[in-house]
Amino acid sequence: xxxxxxxxxxxxxxxxxxxxxxxxxxxxxxxxxxxxxxxxxxxxxxxxxxxxxxxxxxxxxxxxxxxxxxxxxxxxxxxxxxxxxxxxxxxxxxxxxxxxxxxxxxxxxxxxxxxxxxxxxxxxxxxxxxxxxxxxxxxxxxxxxxxxxxxxxxxxxxxxxxxxxxxxxxxxxxxxxxxxxxxxxxxxxxxxxxxxxxxxxxxxxxxxxxxxxxxxxxxxxxxxxxxxxxxxxxxxxxxxxxxxxxxxxxxxxxxxxxxxxxxxxxxxxxxxxxxxxxxxxxxxxxxxxxxxxxxxxxxxxxxxxxxxxxxxxxxxxxxxxxxxxxxxxxxxxxxxxxxxxxxxxxxxxxxxxxxxxxxxxxxxxxxx
DNA sequence: AATCCGGGGGC
DNA sequence: GCCCCAGGATT
Numbered sequence: 001x002x003x004x005x006x007x008x009x010x011x012x013x014x015x016x017x018x019x020x021x022x023x024x025x026x027x028x029x030x031x032x033x034x035x036x037x038x039x040x041x042x043x044x045x046x047x048x049x050x051x052x053x054x055x056x057x058x059x060x061x062x063x064x065x066x067x068x069x070x071x072x073x074x075x076x077x078x079x080x081x082x083x084x085x086x087x088x089x090x091x092x093x094x095x096x097x098x099x100x101x102x103x104x105x106x107x108x109x110x111x112x113x114x115x116x117x118x119x120x121x122x123x124x125x126x127x128x129x130x131x132x133x134x135x136x137x138x139x140x141x142x143x144x145x146x147x148x149x150x151x152x153x154x155x156x157x158x159x160x161x162x163x164x165x166x167x168x169x170x171x172x173x174x175x176x177x178x179x180x181x182x183x184x185x186x187x188x189x190x191x192x193x194x195x196x197x198x199x200x201x202x203x204x205x206x207x208x209x210x211x212x213x214x215x216x217x218x219x220x221x222x223x224x225x226x227x228x229x230x231x232x233x234x235x236x237x238x239x240x241x242x243x244x245x246x247x248x249x250x251x252x253x254x255x256x257x258x259x260x261x262x263x264x265x266x267x268x269x270x271x272x273x274x275x276x277x278x279x280x281x282x283x284x285x286x287x288x289x290x291x292x293x294x295x296x297x298x299x300x301x302x303x304x305x306x307x308x309x310x311x312x313x314x315x316x317x318x319x320x321x322x323x324x325x326x327x328x329x330x331x332x333x334x335x336x337x338x339x340x341x342x343x344x345x346x347x348x349x350x351x352x353x354x355x356x357x358x359x360x361x362x363x364x365x366x367x368x
Numbered sequence: 369a370a371t372c373c374g375g376g377g378g379c
Numbered sequence: 380g381c382c383c384c385a386g387g388a389t390t
Contacts, residue, residue, distance in 0.1 A: 041385095043384090044384095044385065045373085045374080045375090045383090045386055046375075047377065048385075050376060050384095082374090084375045085375085085386090085387090086374080087372095088373090088386090091387080091388085117387065118387085119386060119388085139386075140383070140384055140385075142385090159369085195382070195383065197378085254372085254374090255373090255374080300374090302375090303373080344375060344376090369390100370389100370390085372387105372388085376383100376384090378383095
């Protein structure tokens with residue numbers, strides 16, 4: 001049986017490899033604490049390539065953490081629109097506000113972890129990348145590369161598994177190369193030790209990896225099977241006025257704070273048009289006439305597969321926003337979102353029932 | 369420990 | 380289609 005590689009053996013292979021193979025990412029050009037905070041929150045559960053354009057737009061609009069902290073939460077959410085996991089936008093902003101209030105982001109991982117939206121991983125990442133503190137940061141990539149090189153049979157998401165991974169990641173660290181170790185581990189997982197088709201022939205750890213000679217690299221990490229997404233049916237109504245569409249703003253939770261055309265989730269056998277009439281009455285205080293079906297879109301979340309039937313809607317008059325709790329506000333929004341930003345789901349709904357023409361300046365129904 | 373929370377790209 | 384990604388908060 002081969003011995004487990006030492007932390008030093010892993011480090012001395014990893015750091016030179018990272019220096020030679022690091023991708024050119026915008027936050028690596030100036031890895032300031034603010035830039036690393038932004039990039040880490042944006043990259044949580046999100047691909048690098050998806051986050052990069054958002055990072056660039058954020059840093060152009062808010063060049064410093066002080067400027068960002070001074071922004072309104074709604075402006076931050078608007079800029080975040082399309083990135084997903086919208087709670088991150090609120091937590092990121094709250095973290096920046098708290099950091100500025102205490103004179104800047106701390107270098108200590110424990111202090112970082114007290115800020116909103118910053119857990120054990122992100123605290124270690126900011127401490128090591130932005131401040132050079134040798135602190136472990138175990139994300140999905142690190143979980144995978146360590147599970148493979150050590151051929152760990154523990155569930156990496158269990159308490160014990162996380163503990164083993166954290167100790168192992170910490171052992172690879174050393175003073176002076178903390179940023180390279182953290183980013184190198186992630187870079188290795190992202191570009192070489194990939195989930196489905198690892199490129200072991202170019203891996204700097206090929207000579208010390210336990211899974212490679214065993215021939216079961218892709219069997220690690222030992223993750224439990226994921227539950228299937230639940231099918232959910234919904235309706236949405238496109239009610240136009242002067243080139244705008246009546247939209248509701250969602251409360252905290254799924255797509256929290258974002259706007260969408262008025263709609264409702266319905267049962268598998270429910271009458272879609274009747275349900276939509278009822279939704280307009282309960283949520284917008286409107287007696288709506290539901291017109292023709294415009295189209296049907298599918299939107300997949302982690303735990304839901306949403307099918308939305310999109311109808312044209314007309315209404316006699318607004319009788320005021322009654323509100324059954326589905327929306328916190330109502331407004332007539334133009335196709336460009338009137339500066340509030342659309343979720344990807346709302347974009348799909350609007351794409352099958354385009355809003356064109358008309359003029360601005362209409363009055364939304366009273367909220368409350 | 370289990371659940372919730374988006375969106376997208378690779379295969 | 381399926382997997383899973385620079386995870387954290389809540390219960």
